[in-house]
Amino acid sequence: MSATVTIDYVSHTFRGHREPTLSSVDARIEAGERVALVGRSGCGKTTLLQMMAGLLLPSEGVVRINNRQVTRPNARWNLMFQKACLYPWLNVRENVRLGCLFAGRTEGMEDRVDRFLELVGLGDRRDAPVQSLSGGQQQRVALARSLSLEPELLLLDEPFSALDTFTRGALQDDVAQIAADQDLTMVLITHDIDEAVAMADRVFVMAQNPGRVLGEEPIPLAFPRNRHAPEFSRVRERLMHRFEAASGLQSGNEAAETPSADTQPPPIRRAV
Numbered sequence: 001m002s003a004t005v006t007i008d009y010v011s012h013t014f015r016g017h018r019e020p021t022l023s024s025v026d027a028r029i030e031a032g033e034r035v036a037l038v039g040r041s042g043c044g045k046t047t048l049l050q051m052m053a054g055l056l057l058p059s060e061g062v063v064r065i066n067n068r069q070v071t072r073p074n075a076r077w078n079l080m081f082q083k084a085c086l087y088p089w090l091n092v093r094e095n096v097r098l099g100c101l102f103a104g105r106t107e108g109m110e111d112r113v114d115r116f117l118e119l120v121g122l123g124d125r126r127d128a129p130v131q132s133l134s135g136g137q138q139q140r141v142a143l144a145r146s147l148s149l150e151p152e153l154l155l156l157d158e159p160f161s162a163l164d165t166f167t168r169g170a171l172q173d174d175v176a177q178i179a180a181d182q183d184l185t186m187v188l189i190t191h192d193i194d195e196a197v198a199m200a201d202r203v204f205v206m207a208q209n210p211g212r213v214l215g216e217e218p219i220p221l222a223f224p225r226n227r228h229a230p231e232f233s234r235v236r237e238r239l240m241h242r243f244e245a246a247s248g249l250q251s252g253n254e255a256a257e258t259p260s261a262d263t264q265p266p267p268i269r270r271a272v
């Protein structure tokens with residue numbers, strides 16, 4: 001089962017701040033959809049993700065998952081970070097089991113742990129100390145730990161940014177495929193436009209001061225996605241153009257250029 005996420009006019013001002021970090025964010029993420037959030041550093045992406053994870057309550061507005069207000073964390077809404085956050089003195093299998101133990105989901109735990117370790121390609125490393133694994137493999141352990149809770153919603157905060165290009169590409173493809181196969185709703189924060197195009201069905205482009213969703217870009221490409229295909233480049237261009245417009249980065253010259261028909265972005269509009 002996958003979750004529907006509704007963000008209803010969410011604004012947030014941190015204590016001690018005069019200006020809001022987020023202002024009137026209004027968006028809906030459908031069940032089974034993969035959405036990426038892109039925007040310049042500090043525009044409030046992590047703040048918004050933490051609200052979806054139940055780690056932070058908005059000052060105004062409501063985040064709902066499956067029509068119920070999010071007020072606390074839940075094992076079915078799983079957050080993965082840039083660092084794998086593993087216990088170095090435990091082996092691969094023990095690290096994955098811990099997720100189930102902490103969440104109290106021990107029924108069928110051993111089977112789930114083995115199944116998801118196979119799924120992330122670490123079936124043959126289950127007894128290895130996690131410290132003997134590469135950074136990419138450690139992220140796969142963290143992914144198996146998240147998946148073993150059979151979440152409805154996977155929240156990813158720049159999960160691959162510390163990895164080398166090839167490892168990152170392989171994980172992007174695998175996670176997008178697993179999310180599709182497991183019918184998971186996925187929300188991904190990334191600074192990497194290619195990653196957004198490789199993994200998402202839709203990209204929300206955020207702007208800052210205050211943080212808000214300025215527009216969205218559909219990614220109408222079938223999986224698995226070929227990064228060398230001309231359609232991939234076209235979507236990347238369109239998204240980049242929108243991102244630059246949102247960031248206020250576009251120089252006068254670039255703005256004056258008339259994009260080709262292929263790269264002409266649709267007018268920026270609010271996410272709904």
Ligand SMILES: Nc1ncnc2c1ncn2[C@@H]1O[C@H](COP(=O)(O)OP(=O)(O)OP(=O)(O)O)[C@@H](O)[C@H]1O
Pocket residue numbers: 014015021039040041042043044045046047048
């Ligand atoms: N717990 C907090 N208390 C006070 N201010 C915070 C807190 N968390 C975030 N902020 C502030 O809110 C703003 C948005 O931060 P946030 O981490 O959500 O942005 P971001 O878009 O995810 O940035 P990055 O891409 O650099 O990770 C920043 O100005 C940050 O300093």
